[in-house]
Amino acid sequence: MIGDALAQIGACGLFLLAVLAAIPKSLRHYRETLRQIWFVGAMSLVIIMTCGLFVGMVLGLQLYYVLSIFGGTAALGTVVALSLFRELGPVVTALLFAGRAGTSITAEIGLMRATDQLSAMEMMAVDPLAYVAAPRFIAGIIAMPLLACVFNALGILGAHLVGVTWLGLDNGTFWSNMTSSVDVWKDVVNGVWKSVAFGAVVSLIAVFQGYTTPPTSEGVAYATTRTVVFSSIVVLALDFVMTAFLM
């Protein structure tokens, strides 16, 4: 059991090296990378924007209630911005990304494996690592931080909507407290680095699970499930480690 898990982790690490080695060759297929950015990034925009707006609104509502106990509702903008930029933006976006894009990557590559398309590519002297795996991996790394930024921006607007428009907080207080306490490098850019790392981890797991799936319909189903489960666990664990180091 433990041996199996170790073997999986080891295989995943070796797979990462193989994908990294295939990246120079995959630059010839930049159109495929572009198409994958469209597929995992632009197509995820709707769910990311909707969830960002609602997460921001909930944060505004909850924190307004908590802060009003201490008479500190003026700090609402600051608290919402810091919790979104530093934690919720990258983490929730990564979890949504695993569910929306990671699963479809695994299912697509898994079906390619089950229907022997990957073997066919090898027969045609097309390296499937460079043509299938690497473009999806790169697309995940590029798309995740952009999605997290969109999520954060919508979250701030959602909190503004609840705090200022509905609950009557002063508009100037909301923004000026936020702008005086949020730092570009320590807060915004830290969050971007986190989302780059999460994008790499989620797309690596998704591509690996699809690439190594047993070539049966049941195998594809399990692989898709494992993508979501493993991605979620690794993202949350990595979040703790990165927070401890980036603080």
Place this chain on the structure above:
Amino acid sequence: MTQRRSYQVGTGLFILLGFAALAYLATQTTSIANFSQGDSYVLKARFTNIGQLKLRAPVKVAGVRIGSVESIVLEPDKLDALVRVSVDKRYKDLPDDSSAAIFTSGLLGDQYVGIQPGGSPDMFKEGDEFVLTQSSMQLEDLIGKFMVNGAPPKPANAQPAPDAATVKPADAVPGDTPTPKH
């Protein structure tokens, strides 16, 4: 071909939107938004205690932001804090007997430098120093003073002792009025 073009345009739009969101976050929600655009001039103020005052903290007159804290250094010979504030050139008509004080915005808010305009006909010039300053109010000091002066120990069998309400405010809150330096 048209399908390929459409997803390329869509991908381009997505990347643009992502970077636009990043630019919005970086410029509108962080301290970069507070950098003043126009020319500014520098004034100096000495405080015995700056509390939690930070770099780039706002400088306000009548609650309106007119500049920001540029540097905070300890003066080695006098052992007090020298705070340099840069004030927007638009607000160059500050009387030179104005006083500077460190306030806290709200209960949990950040600290800022508040300027009380004076009545002098002469105005501050570049590099001038505030003569009247008032240090940051330390909550611990206030509580300490209150414990020592405000609530005298009751005799064991007396009527209700005079409590905090009867103490003169001047005793409870020393340093309420600006004190001249030098």
